[in-house]
Amino acid sequence: MNLNIKQLEALYWAGRLGSFQAAANRLHTTQSAISKRIAELESALGRNLFDRTRRNAELTPAGERVCAGAEQMLSQAKRLLEDLSEPEEYEGTFRLGVTELIGMTWLAGLMRALRAAHPRLRLEVEVHNGGVLLDQMNRGKYDVALLPGPMWGRLFSAVPLRTLERAWMASPKMGIPRRVLSVEELSEYPIAAQFPDTIHAQLQSAWFTRAGFPLRNLVQTHGFAVLGEMTRAGIAVAQLPVGYYTPYLQRKELVRLKVAPELPDVEYFAIYRRGTGHPLAPLVAKMAKEHCNFAADAGKGLS
Numbered sequence: 001m002n003l004n005i006k007q008l009e010a011l012y013w014a015g016r017l018g019s020f021q022a023a024a025n026r027l028h029t030t031q032s033a034i035s036k037r038i039a040e041l042e043s044a045l046g047r048n049l050f051d052r053t054r055r056n057a058e059l060t061p062a063g064e065r066v067c068a069g070a071e072q073m074l075s076q077a078k079r080l081l082e083d084l085s086e087p088e089e090y091e092g093t094f095r096l097g098v099t100e101l102i103g104m105t106w107l108a109g110l111m112r113a114l115r116a117a118h119p120r121l122r123l124e125v126e127v128h129n130g131g132v133l134l135d136q137m138n139r140g141k142y143d144v145a146l147l148p149g150p151m152w153g154r155l156f157s158a159v160p161l162r163t164l165e166r167a168w169m170a171s172p173k174m175g176i177p178r179r180v181l182s183v184e185e186l187s188e189y190p191i192a193a194q195f196p197d198t199i200h201a202q203l204q205s206a207w208f209t210r211a212g213f214p215l216r217n218l219v220q221t222h223g224f225a226v227l228g229e230m231t232r233a234g235i236a237v238a239q240l241p242v243g244y245y246t247p248y249l250q251r252k253e254l255v256r257l258k259v260a261p262e263l264p265d266v267e268y269f270a271i272y273r274r275g276t277g278h279p280l281a282p283l284v285a286k287m288a289k290e291h292c293n294f295a296a297d298a299g300k301g302l303s
Contacts, residue, residue: 003044005077008070010037011049015067017140018056026140028093041066075275093122094280097142100223101164101241101294102268103127110291114284121280129222131197137271143278146288148199148266154274159285161268161292165242166200168257169249171234180258183211192219192227192236199266204239207263239263243294268292 013023014034024031042049049063059067094114098107107125114123128136130147137145137156150158168186170176176189187208193215194201201220208215219236221227228245231238232253240254248254270285272278 003041005074007037007041007044008073010034011041011063012067012070012074013140014038014050014057015059015063017138018058019139020057022139023057071275091120091122092278093124094118094144094278094284095124095126095142096284097126097128097133097136097145097147099130099133099147099268100127100225101244102146104225105244105295106291106293109293110288113287113291117287118280129194129198131199137273140273144270144272144281144284144288146268146270149269149271150267151199152271156271157274157277157282157285159270159282159289161270161289162294163265163267164294166239166263166266167242168237168259168263169231169240169245169254170237170257171232172252172255173234174237176237176255176257178255178258180260182260183208184213186237186257186259187213187215190219190236191215192221192230192238194224194227195220195222200239203264203266211261241294244296247296 009027010023010033013026014020017023017026020034020038021031024034027034038049045062045066047062047066048060049066051058051060107127111123111125114121126136126142130149130151133142133145133147134151136142137152146161148164152158170189174189191204193204196202196205205215219230221230224241224244227238228240228248230236231240232248237257242249242256245254249256270288272281272285278284
């Protein structure tokens with residue numbers, strides 16, 4: 001009986017992600033290669049490891065047992081590689097998912113630092129909202145995701161990065177009173193927000209609903225950049241990150257509104273899969289914590 005790491009990886013990721021194609025994406029190979037490796041493993045063990053009558057890749061009871069053993073062996077192999085390898089010697093691909101706000105602020109500095117520390121590493125970065133990032137993490141697409149939370153379970157380790165300071169802002173053109181506003185008063189103005197699959201939008205919607213004033217005049221968009229422009233133009237009021245928009249406040253292009261009660265803060269995290277994740281994931285999460293800074297010029301001049 002000859003088993004190898006590639007066969008065990010194929011079994012583990014197909015079983016955990018529920019799809020041969022998802023496993024192929026995770027392992028940078030083809031679906032046919034995953035099918036071949038699993039077929040070889042089934043032939044060697046003399047057991048069907050997947051239920052072929054199901055639409056998704058669903059493990060049989062025997063497959064579950066083998067998958068649990070495969071997880072232990074992959075974890076041991078990962079630890080062995082970590083013990084024997086110098087970090088700068090890593091040559092594989094590292095896939096990083098980040099939110100738009102991170103891309104607008106400190107992502108450039110983090111990428112420069114990663115490339116300097118691991119020059120042979122192939123870094124792939126995607127920018128999406130937190131809901132998409134979490135969905136793709138569950139599918140095994142990224143090695144580390146940087147996003148607001150917490151919204152995940154025990155599959156992932158989470159390193160707290162920083163709490164994002166946000167505030168209600170508006171254009172001076174709107175003539176909104178500078179005294180403390182109630183939620184009811186604020187709800188009378190057009191509100192700009194991200195789409196509901198982001199944690200920022202979910203917190204904002206719940207905040208208005210708890211106060212008894214569901215949003216009526218709502219302008220929805222994908223990201224903070226459009227929110228900021230809509231707010232500067234006097235089209236709507238929005239919750240914006242203070243660090244990034246401080247220059248606009250200083251130039252009087254935006255004013256900060258006082259509203260009671262205040263919206264809860266949002267904390268950002270670096271998350272990665274426990275046990276079988278990329279060997280560099282904990283180090284990348286640590287570097288993200290060191291670089292996390294939501295100021296507008298956070299990515300400039302950082303090594």
